Amino acid sequence: MGVCDAIERREAAGKPAAMSAPHVPKVAGIDPTVPAPAHTATPGPGIPAAASETGTPIQDRLAGWVSDLTTLHELTERLARTGTLDEALRELLRAGASLVGARRGMAVLEPADGHGPTATIGLGLAHADLGTIETVPRSATSYGRLLDGLPGGPLPEPRPSLADRRTPHDHGAEGAADTPTAAPGAVAVPDLLGDEHLDPRHREVAARLGFAASYAVPLTTEGDGRLGAAVWLYDEPAEPDGRRRHLVGLYGQFASGHLARLLELERGRAEIAALTEELLPTRLPRVPGVRMAARQVAGTLGGGDWYDALPLPEGALGLAVGSVCGTGPGAVAAMGRLRASLRAYAVMEGEDPVAVLSDLELLLRLTEPARSATALFAYAEPARRRIVLAGAGHAPPLVVGDRRTEYVETSLSAPLNMLACWEAPSVDLDVEPGETVLLYTDGLLRRMGGSADSAFTRLHAAAASVPKADRDDPATVVDHVLRRVLAAGEDAADRDDDEDVVMLAARFD
Structure with a gap:
């Protein structure tokens, strides 16, 4: 076969099917896709041409898992280097915002045992903004219901996002089985301004501060109970898909354990400081x-x-x-x-x-x-x-x-x-x-x-x-x-x- 024959056969092959295979979306700003190898000629007789199409979704899924693990490893290491509750809460907000795709948020530290300390930290929110949010009745906010353990109410229960509901149709039964779930106890409010069931004051504050959706997760451990809650705010109606929910849920579990350790250290320091002051x-x-x-x-x-x-x-x-x-x-x-x-x-x-x-x-x-x-x-x-x-x-x-x-x-x-x-x-x-x-x-x-x-x-x-x-x-x-x-x-x-x-x-x- 001559060079011209080879060129003709290469042009006849066209764009490989593997290059147009579906890819999973980005997670935390990282594109987990791995390009499939492209063939330079049409497979010969007797060689199944569908082999590359079958392997591509598996490769993409594995690449996505590797990307997720790498992202969580980097974020948890940064959190582990924090030495105070204030530093840990700020790092939690920054990392969580990148995971759920939000720009602003707030974290509330309020241990369930009532022994303190308590704190409210904002990301992209001024001190006055936090004060404005606190004027909303506590039972009407997602973080307030998480902190108080209030069941039901006007806030929607955790549910798969619109992207999650499309996943089984796009990838079949096997993809549906692998769809990540939301963090336990998380609350998504995808449209604060359009949800008529929400408290009017809540919608008023959201319109004044310019956020239209929220996603909140509890900060809790088995041994210490509920430590607080974190909520991220979107500028437009939105909600994180199942994969992002799963990632922020795993990160929240690690963050809760780290916060519990810092809380114990902080209380010990406070007791020693009080004893020193008395002496x-x-x-x-x-x-x-x-x-x-x-x-x-x-x-x-x-x-x-x-x-x-x-x-x-x-x-x-x-x-x-x-x-x-x-x-x-x-x-x-x-x-x-x-x-x-x-x-x-x-x-x-x-x-x-x-x-x-x-x-x-x-x-x-x-x-x-x-x-x-x-x-x-x-x-x-x-x-x-x-x-x-x-x-x-x-x-x-x-x-x-x-x-x-x-x-x-x-x-x-x-x-x-x-x-x-x-x-x-x-x-x-x-x-x-x-x-x-x-x-x-x-x-x-x-x-x-x-x-x-x-x-x-x-x-x-x-x-x-x-x-x-x-x-x-x-x-x-x-x-x-x-x-x-x-x-x-x-x-x-x-x-x-x-x-x-x-x-x-x-x-x-």
């Missing part, structure tokens, strides 16, 4: 000649950072900050014991800070030999503006005034319980009228990230940048410094948000 001073004492302010920024895991200020005989004042190693309830409990012990030692021998810390080190070594801690105690005489202080492995205080902003040179020493017997010389400090002494814990340095030298430099720069007009108020000084040093900077990747931060300021008149 710290409820208010600072009033001592003539000095004004004080304190701030505590809790870490994500809860730690043992603390502060204290107590009046002593003859108009003196005891100032202390410290940090117990570790995190969680154990560290918080140890912090409470250490702070109470230091108060007792300060009352007995506060004029000698070295003796106070030596007694504290002995107590810690005898009662908790496996735990270490840092501490700084200062004995202040406001009338003389004189301070005697000693530190055990603790960062030096910072003096802020109109004429100077400098660290106090303290002697180097190991943390408590790190040596057989702790003892380090004390340091005398004279402060000028209007100067503020800042005592802080090491967690502040670790929160800033980077090296220790860069952290000290940033802290010094923040203290020096306090406007002169604000230096009369110790609370304003503390807030300014913390705001500057805890803001995200070039070392944001090295920041450790698990660390507690404590700062105590004393301004001498």
Whole structure:
């Protein structure tokens, strides 16, 4: 056969039937179709020509499954990297919108046990828009019925979309058996403006905000029950087909489990924060000649950072900050014991800070030999503006005034319980009228990230940048410094948000 004969036979073959075979629609913006191989000539006698037509739907279906699994894997990995409830809810809305083909939505976190926390997050909706939606009677909204478990009502029950109802006719009995179903408990309202059974206020709000359809899914787990609901809003009358419903249902199951874990962590952090707040001073004492302010920024895991200020005989004042190693309830409990012990030692021998810390080190070594801690105690005489202080492995205080902003040179020493017997010389400090002494814990340095030298430099720069007009108020000084040093900077990747931060300021008149 010559070249011309081959060309004639190739032209006679025409467009292969495999190229015009039906393809499944895109899912989540990914086209799962795989082109079937095209023949260059008419099959010879005795070779069944329908073989490629039979295999094409199977290949397309397998390609669709692979695409779905890839999409879910990417979206669930992104969700798993979120570490807070707020971040998880926002990622849930973004991923769900891509799966159901919507542009806006809202997620409501409302655990069924009533113990909180609760939150409402919007996607493409301003805070005022969320408030407008909340003016609709709760029982008339799809997410409200999901949260309250209300059966029946004017909202349509979950049902196959129009595309799903056409599937059995397009692909036969086998295709009908493989048609994905909607997520359990999901509610689709394909035409909010045209459904006369809906609450009039619901239709009014939908028209005002410019959405015409919604699709809502519950966020629930077997062990924790109902955690909340997510609803996505369409600009035009629409509803997701069965395949998209199936995908968002699977994603919602994973998201519910992730939210349940984050909810448990959030409640644990809240309990530790409440316990820490109870163990710290409820208010600072009033001592003539000095004004004080304190701030505590809790870490994500809860730690043992603390502060204290107590009046002593003859108009003196005891100032202390410290940090117990570790995190969680154990560290918080140890912090409470250490702070109470230091108060007792300060009352007995506060004029000698070295003796106070030596007694504290002995107590810690005898009662908790496996735990270490840092501490700084200062004995202040406001009338003389004189301070005697000693530190055990603790960062030096910072003096802020109109004429100077400098660290106090303290002697180097190991943390408590790190040596057989702790003892380090004390340091005398004279402060000028209007100067503020800042005592802080090491967690502040670790929160800033980077090296220790860069952290000290940033802290010094923040203290020096306090406007002169604000230096009369110790609370304003503390807030300014913390705001500057805890803001995200070039070392944001090295920041450790698990660390507690404590700062105590004393301004001498």
